[in-house]
Amino acid sequence: MSNIATVAAPERPAVSAALRRRISYAAQAVTGYVFLAPSLLVFAVFIFYPLIKSIYLGFYVSNPFGNGQVYVGADQYRRVLSSDQFHTALVTTALFALYTVVGGVVLGLLLALLANARLKGIFIFRTIFSSTIATSVAVASLMWILLFNPSIGVLNWALSLLHVARINWLTSPHWALFSVSIATIWLQLGFNTIVLLAGLQGIPDELYESARVDGARPLRQFFTITLPMLSPTLFFVIVIASIRAFESFGQIDLLTQGGPNNATFTLVYAIYRNAFFNFGATGVASAQAVVLFVIILLFTAIQFGVAERKVFYG
Amino acid sequence: MTAAVPALQTQTGTPARRRVRPGTIVRYAALTLAALVIILPVYLAMITSILPANEVATVPPHFVTLHPTFENFRHVFRVVPMWRFLLNSTVVASCITLAQLVTAALAAYAFVFLRFPLRRVLFFLFLSTLMVPAEATIVPNFQTILHLHWINTYQGLAVPFAATAFGTFLLRQFFLSLPKEILDAARVDGCGHLRTLWSIVLPLSRPAFATLAAYAFLAAWNQYLWPLLATNKPNMQTVQIGLRALVGNEASDPGLAMAGTVMALIPTMALLILAQRHIVRGLTGGAVKG
Known part of the structure; x- marks a missing residue:
């Protein structure tokens, strides 16, 4: 015990x-x-x-006789993927992405290189270069509607000084997508410049020092040091710009409503039209939305796969 | 590109050299030109908004005026409920910001300071929300709002954005850098987790919270697609959607449209000037070390 x-x-x-x-x-x-x-x-x-x-x-179509849904299975996805509307929208979106990504990244890099100097008053230029990050898509669109105005806009007035015929920026099917891209590039330039400038500032000075000791000229320094060292940042900006291009909606809605002649009818705009203006096309809109999700997922996967550190975009 | 290259030299050159070099002048010229081009749309919007009626829509356009007027702004208030738009935007953006600060702070605290089963899985779940574009979920979300009778309500505009994976990661990164000892001391003192978060973690993490707040407010104020879907009465529309009414028809007056545009832009410009550092850090997120 x-x-x-x-x-x-x-x-x-x-x-x-x-x-x-x-x-x-x-x-x-x-x-x-x-x-x-x-x-x-x-x-x-x-x-x-x-x-x-x-x-x-995406597996259902709305029953035209009531509010019921009819199961059609993967048929709808097959039909959506092979439809003319989807193909046109996808090509238009891809072109829009190409214009805005190439234009936005090249101009953003130029601005970042310009602003990457220790000069008096450089912060004023940096602030101006980054100012478009505060601008909403609606505000930017309204400003560009004024600039694009064929009779009173400043763009056509400038062209007239150069004796160039006026351009119907938003109402010509040849120009509309290009014009919407210009407005979009302007809107996103602030973000691209900020990120690329931060990337440039992260490149250690010693690399340039030793390059100059080796007698490398500025242009050679750009291609042998700046560009390789900046490549992760460049890659990040390109992926984010691509995702944003595929998600763009406001500028299409305000500048062209998908027109003229469907010249700016992007995938997101197609989803919006089918979901809210095309009676009984909810299933089509949903199937298109899933395709959009998969496309964005691919971009994100590429970003996560290539970039070593985690990248967050808001 | 060629104008930009001397930058690298200037940056790395010895600071002792004070003589103004031709490269510096070229760079200033290029900087000024670029700044003018970028600022042109904003400048034209501002000048157009204060032009008198007989100077709007002229060829050549007026870049300056001797007769500034606020008539266009008064006109905006006569045509649309602009005060209401601005109020709605302020209420919705403030609610979203506040809600995101609370939900993200709680979630980040849990991920950093608490141990529980499935923590990694839940963290991945948060991560995965970043891969879902809002545009891909609008149809069911619209139906949800419809069933809840939340169309034309503040909750319909704000609740879908009350949580943020991005903000959670932002705060998490900051929390991870806090000295562990302070928190252990708080625990020994018998502080509950909520009190530890409120009286220890929060005061130490002010910069991170400021970044999230500035970024969240800006993003919420500038939203377009969701407020367009979730409202159809002018009285409940945000200022971004209200702007649509000013460009709707062919006969729309540029002075009127630009006055409305300037009013929608002023709050975000003010925020950018006040909190530029925070917004930049929020926007660049994990892309670069801020």
């Missing part, structure tokens, strides 16, 4: 300590889940559920 007691006595606190640890661990877990709950609830309702619902809706 006494033997058992002497053995049990020291064990007692040990058991309760383990128990306490377990309770504390459980309490911490509960706190963790409670803290994550608000975010998870919002994500569940407004991101995960609608994403799954979009995939699901």
Whole structure:
């Protein structure tokens, strides 16, 4: 008896300590889940559920005789993927992405190189170069509507000084996509310049020092040092600009409404028209939305796969 | 490109050299030209908004005026409920910002300071929301808002954006850099997690919270697609959607449109000037070390 007691006595606190640890661990877990709950609830309702619902809706067509849905399976995806509207929209979106990414990144790099100097008053130029990050797509679009105005716009007035015939920037099918791209490039120039400038400033001075000791000329320095050292940043900017191009909506809606002659009818604009103006095309819009999701996912996967560190875009 | 190359020399050159070199003059000229081109749309919008009626829509355009007027601004308030638009935008952007600060702070705290099963899985779940474009979820989200009778309501405009994976990561990165000892001390003192977050982590993380707040407000104020779908009554529209009414028809008056545009732009420009550092850090996120 006494033997058992002497053995049990020291064990007692040990058991309760383990128990306490377990309770504390459980309490911490509960706190963790409670803290994550608000975010998870919002994500569940407004991101995960609608994403799954979009995939699901893509399998159905609206019943023209009522509000019911008819299951058509993967047929709708097949039909959407092979439809003329989808092909046109995809080509238009890809062209729009090409214009805005190439234009935006080249100009952004030029501005960043210009602003990457230790000069008096350089911060004023940096602020101006980055100012478009505060501009909304609606504000930018309204400004560019004025600039593009065929009779009173400043662009055609400047062309007239050069004795060039006026251009119908937004109403000509040949020019509309290009014009929307110009407005978009301007809008995104601030972001591109900021990120590329930060990238340039991250390149160690010593690299240029030793290059100059080796007698490398400025242009050679640009191609042997600046460009390779900047490539991760450049890559990041290109991926983000591509994603933004595929997601662009406001400038299309305000500048051209997808016209003229569907010249600016992008994938996102097609989703919007089918979902909200084309009765019974909810399924088509959903299938197109899923395709858009897959395209963005590919861009993100490329970014995550190539970039070593994690990259977050808001 | 050629004008830009001397920059590298200037940057790396010895600071002792004070003589103005031709390269510096060329660079200033190029900088000024680029700045003028970038600022032109904003400048023209501002000048057009204060032009008197007989100077708007002229060829050649007026780049300056001797007769500035606020008539265009008064006109905006007569045509659309502009105060209401601005109020709606302010309410919605403020609610989204506040909600994101709370939800992201709680989530980031949990990911950094608490240990629980499935933590990594849940973290990946947060990460995955960044890959879903908002444009791909508008149809079901619109239906959700419709069923909740949230069309034309502030909650319909704000609640879908009440949580942010981006903001959670931003705060998480900052929390990870906090000295562990302070938090351990707080725990020993018997602080609950909520109190530790509020009275220890929050005061230490002010810069990160400021970055998230500035970035969230700017993004919310500038939203376009969702407010367009979630409202159809002018009284509940945000200023971005309200601008649509000023360009709707052929006969729209540039002075009127630009006055509205300037009013929508002023708050974000003010925010940019006040919190440029924070917004830049928010925008560039993990792309570069800020």
